[in-house]
Amino acid sequence: xxxxxxxxxxxxxxxxxxxxxxxxxxxxxxxxxxxxxxxxxxxxxxxxxxxxxxxxxxxxxxxxxxxxxxxxxxxxxxxxxxxxxxxxxxxxxxxxxxxxxxxxxxxxxxxxxxxxxxxxxxxxxxxxxxxxxxxxxxxxxxxxxxxxxxxxxxxxxxxxxxxxxxxxxxxxxxxxxxxxxxxxxxxxxxxxxxxxxxxxxxxxxxxxxxxxxxxxxxxxxxxxxxxxxxxxxxxxxxxxxxxxxxxxxx
Numbered sequence: 001x002x003x004x005x006x007x008x009x010x011x012x013x014x015x016x017x018x019x020x021x022x023x024x025x026x027x028x029x030x031x032x033x034x035x036x037x038x039x040x041x042x043x044x045x046x047x048x049x050x051x052x053x054x055x056x057x058x059x060x061x062x063x064x065x066x067x068x069x070x071x072x073x074x075x076x077x078x079x080x081x082x083x084x085x086x087x088x089x090x091x092x093x094x095x096x097x098x099x100x101x102x103x104x105x106x107x108x109x110x111x112x113x114x115x116x117x118x119x120x121x122x123x124x125x126x127x128x129x130x131x132x133x134x135x136x137x138x139x140x141x142x143x144x145x146x147x148x149x150x151x152x153x154x155x156x157x158x159x160x161x162x163x164x165x166x167x168x169x170x171x172x173x174x175x176x177x178x179x180x181x182x183x184x185x186x187x188x189x190x191x192x193x194x195x196x197x198x199x200x201x202x203x204x205x206x207x208x209x210x211x212x213x214x215x216x217x218x219x220x221x222x223x224x225x226x227x228x229x230x231x232x233x234x235x236x237x238x239x240x241x242x243x244x245x246x247x248x249x250x
Contacts, residue, residue: 001020001021001022001023001049001052001053002020002021002023003018003019003020003021003045003048003049003052004018004019005017005018005019006018006019006059006113008061008109008110008113009109010105010106010109011105011109012066012102012105012106013065013066014065015061015062015063015065015106015109015110016061016062016065016069016070017059017060017061017062017110018040018045018048018059018060019057019058019059019060019117020045020048020049020051020052020057020058020060021052021056021057021058021119022052022053022055022056022057025119026057026118026119026120026121027057027118027119027120027121027122028055028056028057028119028120028121029055029056029057029120029121029123029125029126029244029248029249030056030057030058030059030114030117030120030121030125030126030248031051031056031057031058031059031125031126031127031128031244031248032058032059032061032107032110032111032114032125032126032127032128032137032140033047033048033051033058033059033060033128033129033133034061034063034127034128034129034130034132034133034134034136034137034140035060035061035062035063035129035130035132035133036130036131036132036133036219036222037088037091037095037131037132038073038075038078038084038087038088038091038222038225039062039064039070039071039072039073039075039091040060040061040062040070040071041070041071041075041224042224043222043223043224044060045060048060050237051128051240051241051244054241054244054245055245055249056126056244056248056249057114057117057119057120057121059110059113059114061106061110063098063103063106063132063133063136064091064094064098066094066097066098066102067094067097072090072091072094073087073090073091074087075087075224078222078224078225078226079224079225079226080226081226083226084219084225084226084227095132098132100139100165103136103139103140104139104140104143107136107139107140107143107144108144111125111144111147123149123248124146124147124148124149124150124176124247124248125147125148125149125248126148126149126150126151126152126243126244126247126248127140127141127148127150127151127152127176128151128152128153128154128240128244129151129152129153129154129156130154130155130156130219130221130222131154131155131156131157131218131219132156132157133156134153134154134155134156134157134159134180135153135156135157135158135159135167137151137152137153137156138151138153138156138159138167138168138170138171138174138178139167139170141174141175141176141178142167142170142171142173142174143170143173145173145174145175145176146175148174148175148176149175149176149177149247149248150176150177150178150179150243150244150247150248151174151176151177151178151179152178152179152180152181152239152240152243152244153178153179153180153181154181154220154221154236154240155181155182155183155186155189155216155218155219155220155221156180156182156189157186157188157189157218158188158189159180159189159193159197160189160193160194160196160197160200168196168197168200169200171200171201171203171204171206172200172203172204174204174206175206176206176247177206177207177208177243177247178201178206178207178208178209178210179208179209179210179239179240179243180194180197180208180209180210180211181211181213181232181235181236181239182194182210182211182212182213183212183213183216183217183218183219183220184212184213184214184215184216184217185216185217185218186217186218187218188218189218191212194210194212197210198210209239211239213229213232213235215229216229216232217229220232220233221233221236
């Protein structure tokens with residue numbers, strides 16, 4: 001298995017990103033891994049490597065590139081609640097800056113990059129996202145329905161809002177199969193909002209599985225964080241890799 005740093009031009013600048021890929025000649029089914037709010041860092045490199053080791057060509061972009069190249073934060077103290085909250089406060093302006101329009105311009109650039117790589121197979125792309133990245137994954141699937149075949153979203157917040165462009169409202173345009181893993185304790189995705197999301201998925205006629213991981217908090221997949229849940233992480237890997245193997249790898 002290997003990895004490399006890449007630069008992806010967009011209408012707003014150049015995205016710094018990492019690509020992880022299996023050994024061998026390929027081509028391999030392509031996957032976009034959308035980061036959480038704490039940015040591209042070693043734990044996400046490791047997650048990209050795990051997906052690549054299962055046979056996929058994985059793109060991990062720094063979605064906050066408008067603020068500079070990764071790393072943008074000191075994430076050495078995410079294991080304390082105080083450190084985690086401090087980094088989140090730094091990230092909030094960047095999250096607000098990443099409007100739907102900007103995020104979808106970026107997504108188009110990511111998909112075009114993957115389509116141009118000889119190591120990436122033709123066909124639909126898989127997307128997985130965490131926290132903020134789960135929201136980006138859903139938006140990408142809705143905006144590019146013919147290019148996205150499988151979507152996994154983990155402890156994503158803001159999938160259901162009162163805004164006109166709430167992510168759940170775009171699901172009618174999507175064609176992918178979805179997997180959602182919600183944290184039991186997450187003020188950004190309440191039980192009522194989970195129910196609304198599932199109603200939208202049903203109305204769109206999409207194939208999906210939506211689950212609440214008991215006892216978990218928002219961010220539970222991140223092993224460098226104070227809310228890490230190892231059982232939840234392993235459950236996440238089972239569902240994520242099975243989805244991609246079935247829908248992308250034929």
